[in-house]
Amino acid sequence: MDIRELQHFMEVVNQKSFTKAAAAIHLSQPALSKIVKKLEEELGVDLFDRSTRKLTLTDAGQIVYGQSQKLVSTLHELHALLDDLRNLPTGDIKVGIPPLVGTVVFPMIAKNFTSKHPQVKLELVELGAKRIVELVENEQVDLGIIVLPIQNPLFHIYPFIEEEFNLYIHHEHPLAAKSIVALSELREEPFVLFSKDFSLHDRIIHECIQAGFHPKIAYESSQWDLIIELVASELGIAILPKSVFPKINNPFIKSIPIAAPTPMWELGIILKKDRYMSYATRELLSFLVDQDIILPSHTMSANS
Structure with missing residues (x-):
């Protein structure tokens, strides 16, 4: 048994699927299944209950998962401490990020940071943001980018980006001729939302309720590009950040501003308060300050 086997097992638990975990760690599903089976044989226990369709941990699997979290976190902190001793921004920074943020916000940040610190790998x-909160809390990622607001005393929270939500609609929809749309005008429309693991799911529902109605949900998806394709197929409307529109290569989609009070897409970076912050992670935060992405007043002293 080695640390990589435990990490692969944890990935299966986190993804709740052998197929998704295999894709995330760039292994074939049979190879991943073989690794987990070997781990079970070495430990002499079944880690998963295979009698049901839903992937479920056994009691032994829950113990192994909990201890694996501690072991991987300790190993990560060991590397971070040694990097700090050398005072070098090296190593890996594991960043939890919702897919929409990864598409719209993160590529340019990653490019500019990597050019400045080529020895640091951003993993x-x-x-979804809800799962990322869990990963930060369980120390499985170094930091997470999530949708605000969040109230959790375990985290340092840095406001990150704020922009307006827009309405995304088929270009021949009756509302497409308008230059601005009120949320209340959407009460009879079928909505295409992110799935329940995503904070935007609850956020859009909340905004609609504030506007006086509960949205009619036609479809849910974990992929923003599929949401756009459903809208392009006239199967519903969507509310997404306005910065998504330049990423869309579909002539059937129109983006329309939403009238005041305009719902805002507010992002924040979260780090666990009592976790050791590596030199590389501090360099990333300093870089974000230098780029005016987060404000100096929102940063904290190292490892406070």
């Missing part, structure tokens, strides 16, 4: 874990 992205793309999941």
Whole structure:
């Protein structure tokens, strides 16, 4: 048994799927299944209950998962401490990030930071914001980018980006001729939302309720590009950040501003308060300050 086997097992648990975990760590599903089976044989226990369709941990699997989290976190901190001793921004920074943020916001940040610190590897874990909160809390990622607001005393929270939501609609929809649309005008429209693992799912529902109605949900998806394709197929409307529109290569989609009070897409970076912050992670935060992405007043002293 080695640390990589435990990490692969943890990835299966985090993804709740052998197929998704295999894709995330660039292994074939049979190879991943073989690794987990070997781990079970070495430990002499079943880690997963294979009698049901849903992937479920056994009691032994829950113990192994909990201890694996501690072991991987300790190993990561060991590397970070040694990097700090050398005072070099090296190593890996594991960043939890929702897919939409990964598409719209993060590529340019990653490019500019990597050019400045080529010895630091930014490893992205793309999941819904709700899952990312869990990963930060369990110390499985170094930091996460999530949708605000969040109230959690375990985290340092840095406001990150704020922009307006727009309405995304088929260009022949009756509302497409308008230059601005009120949320209340959408009460009879079928909505295409992110799935329940994503904070935007609850956020859009909340904004509609504030406007006096509960949205009619036609479809849910974990992929923003599929949401756009459903809208392009006239199967519903969507509310997404306005910066998504330049990424869309579909002539059937129109983006329309939403009238005041305009719902805002507010992002924040979260780090666990009592976790050791590596030199590389501090360099990333300093870089974000230098780029005016987060404000100096929102940063904290190292490892406070």
